[in-house]
Amino acid sequence: MTVDNTTIPTANWWSSFRKFFRQEFLRVLTDLRLAIILLLIIAVFSVTGTVIEQGQTPAFYQANYPEHPALFGFLTWKVIQVIGLDHVYRTWWFLSLLVLFGTSLTACTFTRQLPALKAAQKWKYYEEPRQFQKLALSAELKTDSLESLIPILQKKQYRIFQDKHHEQDDILYARKGIVGRIGPIIVHIGIVTILLGGIWGAMTGFVAQEMIASGSTFQVKNIIDAGPFASQDVLKDWSVKVNRFWIDYTPKGGIDQFYSDMSVLNKQGEEVDHEKIYVNKPLRYHGVVFYQTDWGIAGVKIQYNNSPIFQIPMGQLDTQGKGRIWGTWVPTKPDMSEGVSLIAKDLQGMVLVYDQTGKLINTVRAGMSTQVNGINLKIIDLVGSTGLQIKFDPGIPIVYIGFALLMLGVVMSYFSHSQIWALRKGDILYIGGKTNRAQVAFEQEVLGILEKLSSPAKC
Structure with a gap:
């Protein structure tokens, strides 16, 4: 019989690796300090992604984050684009932080929370009076029966386990609030679910921006930020029509709110959904959300003398x-050898008319006319345009489920896991208990139980 000695070093190496993995790697991974540090780092970069505009053009960052002077002495458009602060939530390092944090919580759940729950489900009777001395709260009563304790505990929602192993000794164990041990596990599951939803949304979602004139129909095309696995199939076979865009102004002339009346059309041009949107009131269709974020002036409708009405586009001017x-x-x-310039700053209908030399000729409102170069120029109306931000995030339902689990787990965690032991030896009843939280309330509860039984002989 021969023995292959090469298998011995291999077995030793594998055994050493498993020992290192369990004792060192898992110890570090499940360390509460690591989880707190990761959570703080994730929070800091999440705030950064909120403060620094996401998904803008390079020209935007060059204009708002110049090299001289650099914001805080170091934050420039180059730093933002190299690190990825212009799309924080889709960067490999931010997603890696989420994965590491989720892995730490998962490992903690399996190595600490589940064993703690398993231990809480196990119990043993206290068979000797000296065992009660180890409890933070214990007492001795003179009584010849244990049965009077049972209805009192049942009324307080305790689950009772009893063993009469011989005629003279009675033993009892009672507990309640085991759900409090399950709560932290549900909290961990909820947080991990939220992280998974965020990662899934970052990998498969997209963000688009559109500036659409009132009365126009469009399909979402201008994708400004998208995950590596994002698909635009959800945008097929339907389009959106901006039926009307308008702005409500305050008595002092400031903007109160702006609105877009929108319809979703199928391939046949039939309306399948309709919504009036405004800030914080979006349109949702097939998981795609249309937010009202901006506005502009798309054009002006004019008429020469008695001519048909023409719509001429207007562009935003650079005012520094x-x-x-x-x-x-x-x-x-x-x-086209002569003409005039029309200037407007809002949709209230006020239009400034300038000649070719830049001289102000007249100020007119929508519906009014002015004489220019021998013709009657009538301003019919200003045509507004709605600025829309379009988001598709398939991870949102997963995040909502995670938040629901998180809230449920937090509520469950408030339940105290309380345990009470009782032992009768002869005419002496030993009773004691402990809890994992709300110690004062538990002490008051136990004192109430003792008062109902009888006056303690020794406490």
Whole structure:
């Protein structure tokens, strides 16, 4: 008989690796300090992703985060784009932090929480009076029966386990609040579910932006940020029509709220959904959410003398950050050799008319006319455009489920796991108990039980 000695080092190596994994790696992974540090880092970068605008163009970051002077002395557009602070929630390092945090919670659940629950489900009787001395709360009563204790404990929702192993000795164990031991496990499951939902949404979701003129129909095309596994199949076979866009103003002329009346159309052009949206009131369809985020002026409707009505587009002008205005040039001769400029700053209907030299000719409102270059130019109306942010995040339902589990687990965790032991030897009843929280309330409960039994001979 021969023995292959090569298997011995292999077995020793595998045994050493398993020992290291259990004793060192899992010890570090399940360390509460590691979980707290990871949670703080995730929170800091989540705040960063909220403060720094996400998914904007490089020109936006170059304009708002210049190199000289750098924000806080180091935060420039180059730093933002190299690190990925312009799309924090989709970066490999942020997703890695989520995975590591979720792995730490999962390992803690299996190595600590589940064994703690298993231990709580196991119990043993106290068979010797000296065992009661180890309890934080215990007492001795003179009584010849244990039966009077049972209805008192049952009324207080204790589950009772009793063993009469011989005629002279009675033993009892009671517990309640085992759900409090399950609560932390549900909390961990909820947090891990939230993390999984966030990761899934980051990998498969997308964000788009559209500026759509009132009365126009469009399909979502302008995707500005998308996960590596994002699919646009959800956008097929339907489109959206902006039936009307309008703004409500305050008596002082400020914007009170802006609205978009929108319809979802199928391939045949039939309306399948309808919603009036405004800030914090989006349109939802097939998991795609349309948020009202911005507005603009898309064009102006004009009429020359008695001509048909023309709609001329307007563009936003560069004011070097001194406000938002829109303008366009309107020809007043067929050969376009002469014309006027129209300027507007909102949809209240006020339009400024300038000649070719930049001189203000007139100020008119929608529905009014002015004489320019020998013709009657009538301003019919200003056409608004709605700024929409479109989001598709299939991880949101998973996140909602995780939050529900988290809230359920938190509520369950408030239940105290209380245990009471009792032993009768002769005419002496030994009784004691312990709990994992709400110690004062438990002491009052036990004192109440003792008062109902009889006056303690020794406490």
